[in-house]
Amino acid sequence: MKNSGKSSKTTAKKAGRPAGTGFITELDRYLFGQGTHYKIFEKLGAHPRTYGGKPGMYFAVWAPHAKSVGVVGDFNGWDPEASPMKPLEDSGIYEAFIPGLGTGELYKFAITTKDDKILFKADPYAFSAEFRPGTASITTDISGFSWSDEKWMEKRKHTEPEKAPMAIYEVHLGSWRKASRPEKDGYYTYKEAAHELADYVVKMGYTHVELMGIAEHPYDGSWGYQVTGYYAPTSRYGGPKDFMYFVNYLHKKGIGVILDWVPAHFPKDAHGLADFDGEPLYEYADPRKGEHPDWGTKVFDYGKNEVKNFLIANALYWVENFHVDGLRVDAVASMLYLDYGRSDGNWVPNQYGENKNLEAIEFFRHLNSVLTGHMTGAIMIAEESTAWPGVTKAPEEGGLGFTFKWNMGWMHDFLEYMKLDPYFRKFNHNKMTFGITYATSENYILTLSHDEVVHLKCSMINKMPGFPDDKFANLKAGYTFMMGHPGKKLLFMGQDFGQYHEWDEKTALDWYLAEEPQHRDLLKYYSDLLHIYQKYPALYRLDSDWNGFQWINANDGDRSIFSFIRRDETGKKNLLFVINFTPMARDDYRVGVPKSGTYTLILDNEHGLYKRGEHAFSKRSVKSECDGQPYSFAYPLPAYGTAVFRFN
Structure with missing residues (x-):
């Protein structure tokens, strides 16, 4: 991106302040202020429009603490004064219409703060973003995609997720496979991945794919869990319509698509949401609530209506506009507990003196009620690592309203048992039986995720004790126990054929191993388990009964x-x-x-x-x-x- 962080002179004609375009109405502003404008992404951001008989691009941004805001890009030399935006009364929203501007243009918002600093911020509602290390947003039109997954979507409406088979293949697209080309580090495109991934998933017998890191993020090493572009499918693999193609294709092959979604926190990158208009806006102002000391990130302010609206509309955006079948909500526990990751004296109790974040609880109930109510058949999955009660109970029953919860307790006990030398397993027999005692307390997904095969935790095959023959035999036994145990299933890529080394987001899986005898045998065995799982309703109909x-x-x-x-x-x-x-x-x-x-x-x-x-x-x-x-x-x-x- 050229000069995206600097002001420069331009010969481009400066746009005058509009008197008010009417694209954002008084009702829009009211609903946004109430936190209930569930399609606010159709108003804020950048959108092709016609105004005064002239086609162009309409921009709108929420920046209530700003002294002034301008749109900058290659089209005006990145000059903060070239395309000023007009504030809409009592809303904190600024808007501008730039005639003649089309799609494919790099842009940011130049925000002048109260102390006259100029911040160059990416658009929080942008539908597309520059490929890293660029940080600009891109004007994009996401309308007009021709969907052909009607059969899948109709079937989804009439499916009871709790009683349906769900065997999830967790995938990081950037390292699932690599192409032998230098462009974009050899990443597969969404279209390329759709075909090869669908073939693999169907052949194996998985029912769903869960994708890590699809929303735009600047740093590969975050795996997509530190997001700067919540409305932009990452440009690493293509544009928004390419991702629509991906979902559409998998649906036509009978495969569901789940996205990892991160409403818990966001990074401090200069172009992102942190101190967006010169002051805390999307995050809590008090650093004892607004920062994660362990992660070095900001925490969303769940008590602010506009922030809740940003997140809830974002969830609906992925499910409605991209036909995504569900969201796996990351780091739920960090949102529920005010003292999560914080030492004594460095957190703020709620009004009752407790460590529960009442605003986050209300946010989850609102979110899950809206999403599952609007989009029949869509699911919400909580990565919740504590014994918080009622995660999958309805909000009206005092629950959080999620469809499923990752069973982190089962995962921990299972792996601790499987890592033991067989001689010592008799002393730890209860690690494998304890999960049944609470199996019906929530709607669970049994997970062996990416988190369990990184950071010196070893791959699944190398967690197993003994010589190579023992390792493969142990893993077969463990996977069989998992498939028979109540709960839906999730396995991270590479673990079905016994990947030796830990997962590394920089390199592709060692697919050559899948052709070696022991690995091929393990892969076939896991596929056999998956096919039995789908064939026999006894393995999924009464998971919570x-x-x-x-x-x-x-x-x-x-x-x-x-x-x-x-x-x-x-x-x-x-x-x-x-x-x-x-x-x-x-x-x-x-x-x-x-x-x-x-x-x-x-x-x-x-x-x-x-x-x-x-x-x-x-x-x-x-x-x-x-x-x-x-x-x-x-x-x-x-x-x-x-x-x-x-x-x-």
Whole structure:
């Protein structure tokens, strides 16, 4: 970007102050001030318009503390005085219309503060932004995309997410694959990624893709969690309509799209939201509330209507304009607790002397009510790492109104168990059983996310103990337990084929490993699990209902074997899971079952999924008490053995 941070002389004709264009009405200003203008992004920002019979570009920005504001760009030599904006009474909004200006132009707002400093700020509502290290916004028209995902969108309206299968593939587009070209660091474009990613996801059996870091951000190392352009799909992979193509294509292939969304905090970059008009505007003014000491970022002011409107409208923008199926809300706990990451004496209690952020609680209830009410079938997912009650309960019942919550407790216990040498697992058996005791308290997603395979935590395969053969066998057993456990599923990219090294956003996954025998076998096995998961409603219909799960033996700690049943409402095609977490084979393992009948093996760790026509064996239960059940049958359970049986 040329001279984007400096004032310069220009020969361009200076635009006069408009008397008021009428593009932002009194009603717009009122709703924005109330925090209920859910399409404010159609008014603030930059939009192609016709005014006085002349086509051009209309600009509007909220900067109530500014002394004056101007639009700057290549079109006027970045001169703060060339295109002044007019304040609209009692709203803090400035507007300007520049005739003859089209799309594709770099621009910023030149904000003169009360102490006569000039700040060059990117547009908070910009639909497109410059590729890093550039920091300007780009005039863009996002209208006119031809959607063809009607079948998906109609199906979504009639889907009950809690009772539907959800196996999420978490993806960082910039490092999923790389193209052999120098432009933009070899990033795949949205269009390129759409085709290859869809093929992979369909073949594997995932139901959804969750994308990290799609909103514009300046620093790759933030992974997209320090956002400067909340309304702009990152230019790393293309423009807004390219991202629309991505979502549209995945929908046509039957794949849902979830975005990571960050309303918790934002960075202090000079062109961003921090001290936007010379004073705290989007953030709390008191640094004890307005700054995250651990992250070096600013905290949104959830008590300010215009700020809440900015965020709630942004959530609706992604779901409505880009047909996104849901948002995974990052760092929810940091928003709910006033003392999150803060030492004693460095946080401000609420009016009751407590550490709960009452404004953030109200924000979540408002947000989730509006989004799930406006967009039927869209989901909201909370990354909430504490035991906050009622995260997925309705606001009218005292909850926060999310559809799902990441089960961080299960993830922690599961990984601690899986990292143990098998000898010591018998002393930690409860780490794998404890999750069931609270499985119905929320609508959960079991997550093995990017956060668990970075910062010296090791990849999933290298968390496993033992020699290579043991590592792969352990991971098969762990993934089988995860697939059988109540809750939707999420796995980060590369962990399905056993990526060795930790995830690095700068490099692509080691896809060559997926062709090596052990990795290929693990990948096929995880795909088999995914296909079983989608095929059998017992694995997803009653995730939050005690009727959907039954322990057969939760107490076989000495042998580190777990057995349990999953059911749906019909009682047909129930599944029995048996999982051995030691290298000791049990040649005549006997498992208790509740009824007389035939139990057919449909998957094990040696063969994977038994397809139709293959000769998987069946066992007829006999009247012989075992595991507290009236019937039982015996079969050979190998080292690290997994077995899934179907029965009616």
